[in-house]
Amino acid sequence: MFGNIYKEKKVLITGNTGFKGSWLSVWLIELGADVYGISNSIPSVPAMFDVLTLSKKVKHHNIDIREAKPLRDCIHQIRPDFIFHLAAQPIVANSYADPHGTISTNALGTVNVMDAARTLTNKCNLVMITSDKCYENVEWLYGYREIDRLGGKDIYSASKAAAEIFIYSYYHSFIKHLPNLRMASVRAGNVIGGGDWAEKRLVPDCIRSWTNGDPVIIRNPASTRPWQHVLEPLSGYLVTGQHLAESDKMNGEAFNFGPSADQIFSVKEVLDAIKKHWNLSSTKDWVTVESGTFHEAGLLKLSCEKANTYLKWLPVLNFSETMTFTASWYWEYYNGNTDMQEFTKKQILEYISGATLKGLSWVV
Numbered sequence: 001m002f003g004n005i006y007k008e009k010k011v012l013i014t015g016n017t018g019f020k021g022s023w024l025s026v027w028l029i030e031l032g033a034d035v036y037g038i039s040n041s042i043p044s045v046p047a048m049f050d051v052l053t054l055s056k057k058v059k060h061h062n063i064d065i066r067e068a069k070p071l072r073d074c075i076h077q078i079r080p081d082f083i084f085h086l087a088a089q090p091i092v093a094n095s096y097a098d099p100h101g102t103i104s105t106n107a108l109g110t111v112n113v114m115d116a117a118r119t120l121t122n123k124c125n126l127v128m129i130t131s132d133k134c135y136e137n138v139e140w141l142y143g144y145r146e147i148d149r150l151g152g153k154d155i156y157s158a159s160k161a162a163a164e165i166f167i168y169s170y171y172h173s174f175i176k177h178l179p180n181l182r183m184a185s186v187r188a189g190n191v192i193g194g195g196d197w198a199e200k201r202l203v204p205d206c207i208r209s210w211t212n213g214d215p216v217i218i219r220n221p222a223s224t225r226p227w228q229h230v231l232e233p234l235s236g237y238l239v240t241g242q243h244l245a246e247s248d249k250m251n252g253e254a255f256n257f258g259p260s261a262d263q264i265f266s267v268k269e270v271l272d273a274i275k276k277h278w279n280l281s282s283t284k285d286w287v288t289v290e291s292g293t294f295h296e297a298g299l300l301k302l303s304c305e306k307a308n309t310y311l312k313w314l315p316v317l318n319f320s321e322t323m324t325f326t327a328s329w330y331w332e333y334y335n336g337n338t339d340m341q342e343f344t345k346k347q348i349l350e351y352i353s354g355a356t357l358k359g360l361s362w363v364v
């Protein structure tokens with residue numbers, strides 16, 4: 001898989017204790033990588049990182065990416081073959097409460113990672129994770145392309161747009177002149193999947209409420225989003241890393257990874273789908289509506305033609321499969337499955353089977 005490129009390689013994940021970082025750690029361990037992590041906290045209780053006892057399998061370093069020197073020392077000591085940069089303050093609502101912290105982590109933390117990487121002397125491929133929210137949302141119906149304008153009214157979006165601008169300028173100022181480094185930025189939207197317990201995200205909020213027997217409070221049931229399972233962007237990030245390592249031509253590119261256009265469903269449809277799998281008979285109903293107080297952008301779709309053309313990447317799961325994967329993970333956890341590591345690996349294998357059936361080239 002992924003041309004065996006990750007086998008016995010040192011792979012550093014910033015944000016390894018988070019939702020995406022934990023899934024990526026499990027997948028990379030399965031691919032035979034030697035996985036290192038940098039994070040400054042475990043972002044939730046419970047957390048997938050703890051549930052899967054990943055501290056035993058990942059060489060974890062507790063570092064704040066806003067602290068340039070300890071970050072650089074650590075990266076130089078590891079000398080990674082790959083860096084997947086995921087560490088961020090990822091919640092839009094929290095960016096209003098802590099604008100400075102969001103900007104310093106998401107934009108300047110990204111600068112610190114690139115600054116540390118550019119003085120590495122070994123070969124290293126950098127996959128810089130930002131967000132679909134880096135695009136200026138002009139509320140149009142078309143999918144946003146990698147060349148569309150960056151920007152954001154809210155602080156989180158602005159911090160991700162700023163990160164993208166710094167990635168672009170670091171590439172042109174430094175990285176492209178360094179024969180040992182290659183870099184790409186990758187942009188995905190809302191992801192769901194088992195093991196996310198972040199505050200102020202729809203599915204974790206549901207699961208938290210329902211396991212307490214409470215109705216979940218949602219802001220806007222009619223609002224539509226392009227939902228995708230966490231494994232979809234992760235397969236995109238991994239295939240990007242593979243192309244950076246294997247192809248002489250690919251460097252300094254940006255790629256979108258989103259669901260296909262027919263995967264856009266409302267919050268209500270997501271709740272209905274999860275509820276069906278969650279077997280909610282003994283709990284209270286879910287809808288109580290609270291109006292939002294901060295600016296929340298409308299639908300933003302990504303055009304993934306570039307990833308499809310250059311990386312042969314396509315999404316694997318349809319909406320119903322995405323919901324089944326997600327709900328069943330939480331169901332197993334809350335119903336006493338003591339080996340969630342095994343269950344997570346099983347879902348990764350199922351996802352790979354789906355990709356194989358679709359003939360996606362990264363499975364080889």
Ligand SMILES: NC(=O)c1ccc[n+]([C@@H]2O[C@H](COP(=O)([O-])OP(=O)(O)OC[C@H]3O[C@@H](n4cnc5c(N)ncnc54)[C@H](O)[C@@H]3O)[C@@H](O)[C@H]2O)c1
Nearest residue numbers: 015017018019020039040041064065087088090189190191
């Ligand atoms: N989850 C989504 O729906 C989604 C959508 C688009 C983009 N993203 C992006 O993907 C990445 C991962 O998101 P996630 O959902 O796994 O988030 P998460 O909150 O679960 O994890 C964030 C990780 O970053 C680390 N971190 C935060 N601030 C740090 C700091 N100052 N120094 C060091 N580590 C720090 C945390 O410890 C944690 O490991 C982020 O860049 C996020 O913006 C996520």
